[in-house]
Structure formats: structure tokens, C-alpha cells
Amino acid sequence: AGKAGLRDVAHRHDVDFSCLRQWVAAYQIHGVAGLQEKKRQRYSDEFKLTVLKRMHDERLSLRQTAALFDIRQFGIIGLWQRHYEEGAFDASSKPPTKAGRPRKMTTALPPVNAPSIDDESRSRDELLAEVKQLRMEVDYLKKLDALAQKKQRIAQQKKRKS
Known part of the structure; x- marks a missing residue:
């Protein structure tokens, strides 16, 4: 007993391997609380920056970082990272406007309002x-x-x- 690998266990119980791996990581770090259902959470910009800094400093993967901070959807950290790199970090704190498929990209860019201040x-x-x-x-x-x-x-x- 206890010798089966994660892939075998996932296959035997018809569970996605990556999902099982995420559950195991959450359990190892947070115990039973890491497996209990959580309400949808809103994270502060400060928390997001803390998460991104720790991920960068310790060279953690998205999954490792999510398990460490008890974030159930590891993909959201990638979204925070992309927003941070694009300089639009404040936009990441806004809730999505609508669930489902995103709208098609428009072909025209909105006009950029150039500041009237001179460069010097x-x-x-x-x-x-x-x-x-x-x-x-x-x-x-x-x-x-x-x-x-x-x-x-x-x-x-x-x-x-x-």
C-alpha cells in the first residue's frame, strides 16, 4: 500500500493528473484546510505583489506559488504577472465584467492622449x-x-x- 504513483492513482480514480497534483501540494502545505472549499476571493494589489515577488525571488512555478499561498486557481497568478509586466497592474484588481468567451479584438486602437508637458x-x-x-x-x-x-x-x- 502507498506505492502507487500519482499518475496511477489519478487513472484509477478517473481524476485529472494535474488536478490531483495540485490537491496533494495544497494538502502538504495547508493540511485538510487546503482541500476544503473556499469562497471566491478578491486579492489586494499588495498581496498580488507579495505573491509575484516570492515567486520571482524563489524561482517558483505558478503551481508551487499557488499551493504556497493557498490560491486555488494557479492561472490567476500568471494573469497577475502579465498585468504587472504590462504596467497595467491596477486593472488586475477589477473583477471580470462577464463570464464566458471574451469579445473579439478590435482592429483600431483607441487614440492615445499625448500629454502636453514637454519631455524635459x-x-x-x-x-x-x-x-x-x-x-x-x-x-x-x-x-x-x-x-x-x-x-x-x-x-x-x-x-x-x-
Whole structure:
């Protein structure tokens, strides 16, 4: 007894292996409380930053970090990380507006309101933030262009086959 691996146990009980692995990690760190049902939680920006810092400092995976902080959906940490890297961390604290499939991306970017302050009077951090924003916009436009070209190629290939 006790010699079966996680994959064997998951297969025997028809449970997803990754789900079982997450349960085991939660139990090892938090005991029975790690397996009990929790209400949906809202996490403060401070908590999110603490989680991301610990994950980065200790080079933990998303799953390890989720188990350590008793976060049931490890994917949310990846979302926090992406928001943090994009500089839109405040947006991550807003609850999703609607469940289900996200809307299609629009082809037009909203206009960027350029500040009227001249560059010499702006701080280095403000300028770096603007550079980061502009780079993201350029990357977005490049990706959009690549997707449009791909869509056009696929349409042409379908047309040729017809």
C-alpha cells in the first residue's frame, strides 16, 4: 500500500493528473484546510505583489506559488504577472465584467492622449513608462498586421482549392 504513483492513482480514480497534483501540494502545505472549499476571493494589489515577488525571488512555478499561498486557481497568478509586466497592474484588481468567451479584438486602437508637458520637465520614470507603452502599441500593431496577412493567405489558399 502507498506505492502507487500519482499518475496511477489519478487513472484509477478517473481524476485529472494535474488536478490531483495540485490537491496533494495544497494538502502538504495547508493540511485538510487546503482541500476544503473556499469562497471566491478578491486579492489586494499588495498581496498580488507579495505573491509575484516570492515567486520571482524563489524561482517558483505558478503551481508551487499557488499551493504556497493557498490560491486555488494557479492561472490567476500568471494573469497577475502579465498585468504587472504590462504596467497595467491596477486593472488586475477589477473583477471580470462577464463570464464566458471574451469579445473579439478590435482592429483600431483607441487614440492615445499625448500629454502636453514637454519631455524635459517629465521624470525619467514617466518617460520610460511612455516608451514601454509605445513599444506595446507597436508590438500590437505588428501582431495585428501579421494576423491580417495570415487571414488573407488562408483565404487565398481556400480560393485556389475551390
